[in-house]
Every structure is written in structure tokens, then in C-alpha cells.
């Protein structure tokens with residue numbers, strides 16, 4: 001019996017996924033600023049953020065956030081957000097984009113299914 005090959009797409013590098021050097025240094029800079037000026041408001045829930053994980057509602061260190069979502073072409077880490085708020089926002093946007101693609105596919109459009 002011939003073993004069936006399993007195609008596994010290689011995971012993109014951290015930089016390719018938008019979490020490379022720029023993301024890490026920008027997040028570190030934003031966290032240092034937050035440590036100096038605690039209580040800045042999370043852009044998603046409007047509750048204060050703190051550099052110390054235990055002071056945040058989710059008990060985690062804030063995440064560097066792409067102000068313009070990566071899924072919409074954003075590349076710059078421009079602000080902080082609670083880790084849970086940031087993850088949740090990314091998941092919600094991903095779900096909306098997938099739903100929209102399915103709707104377009106159902107209509108026979110989208111995904112370059114036709115050359116205009």
C-alpha cells in the first residue's frame with residue numbers, strides 16, 4: 001500500500017504574519033509607555049489597561065494591536081489593547097470576513113472566480 005501524502009502548509013514566519021521585529025519592538029515601546037502612564041483606555045472596551053498583568057480584567061499583559069486590522073491590510077502595531085479584547089476582535093473580524101466570502105461564493109462571485 002502506498003502511504004498517502006499529507007500536505008501540510010508550512011507556517012509563515014513571525015515577520016510574515018505581522019509579528020516580527022517591528023511588532024515586538026513597537027509593543028515593548030507601548031508597554032514601557034503604559035508602565036509610565038498607567039490606566040490608558042483599551043480601544044475595544046474602554047476600560048483601563050496596565051502593564052502589570054494582574055491589574056487587567058483578563059489578568060494578562062496587553063497586546064500590541066494593529067490599529068488597521070492585518071486582515072484588512074494593516075501592518076503597523078500602533079496601540080495596545082487588552083489581550084482578550086484584541087484576540088476577540090480578531091476572531092470576530094475573521095468570522096465576518098469568512099461569512100462574507102461564503103456569501104460571495106454562493107453568488108458565484110469573489111475569489112477571482114471570473115476575470116472581468
Ligand SMILES: [Zn+2]
Nearest residue numbers: 042045082085
Ligand atoms: Zn479591553
